[in-house]
Amino acid sequence: MKTTAKIALTSLLLPLAAGLAFAAPATENWDNHCTKCHGADGKGLTKVGKKLNLKDYTDAKVQADLKDEEMCKVINAGVMDKGKEKMKGYKDELSADEIKDLVAYIRKFKA
Numbered sequence: 507m508k509t510t511a512k513i514a515l516t517s518l519l520l521p522l523a524a525g526l527a528f529a530a531p532a533t534e535n536w537d538n539h540c541t542k543c544h545g546a547d548g549k550g551l552t553k554v555g556k557k558l559n560l561k562d563y564t565d566a567k568v569q570a571d572l573k574d575e576e577m578c579k580v581i582n583a584g585v586m587d588k589g590k591e592k593m594k595g596y597k598d599e600l601s602a603d604e605i606k607d608l609v610a611y612i613r614k615f616k617a
């Protein structure tokens with residue numbers, strides 16, 4: 507009886523733990539994958555970011571010009587410019603939900 511209860515509890519908790527392990531919070535994903543170009547503050551003023559002429563995500567006009575679907579598409583597929591990869595796509599590393607969360611995260615940079 508005790509064992510059965512333990513097994514039941516484990517089978518309840520395991521998927522929960524697995525889910526937590528796979529879906530990193532947007533803050534963490536942003537820090538790990540995006541800050542080296544877009545900057546921790548989203549202004550794109552890093553060394554690489556300046557070279558790539560990145561947009562300032564704290565700028566209300568920049569935010570207004572961006573569409574959620576477009577942002578999702580870019581994070582999924584990346585950005586190519588004349589056959590050269592400017593930003594890689596993250597669809598293999600991040601789940602659809604994580605990408606959606608990153609879009610929401612970028613929206614919060616707006617001053």
Ligand code: HEC
Pocket residue numbers: 535536539540541542543544554558559560561572576577578580581585592593594596608612
């Ligand atoms: C190697 C540098 C680099 C990294 C790393 C990078 N990006 Fe980008 N990102 C770019 C470039 C370059 C563009 C295109 C800018 C342009 O064409 O104006 C871009 C464009 C975007 C856009 C489309 C809107 C825009 O600014 O034009 C979004 C959204 C975006 N990046 C999000 C992310 C997210 C989220 C991550 C991390 C998962 C990330 N980027 C990582 C370089 C990078």
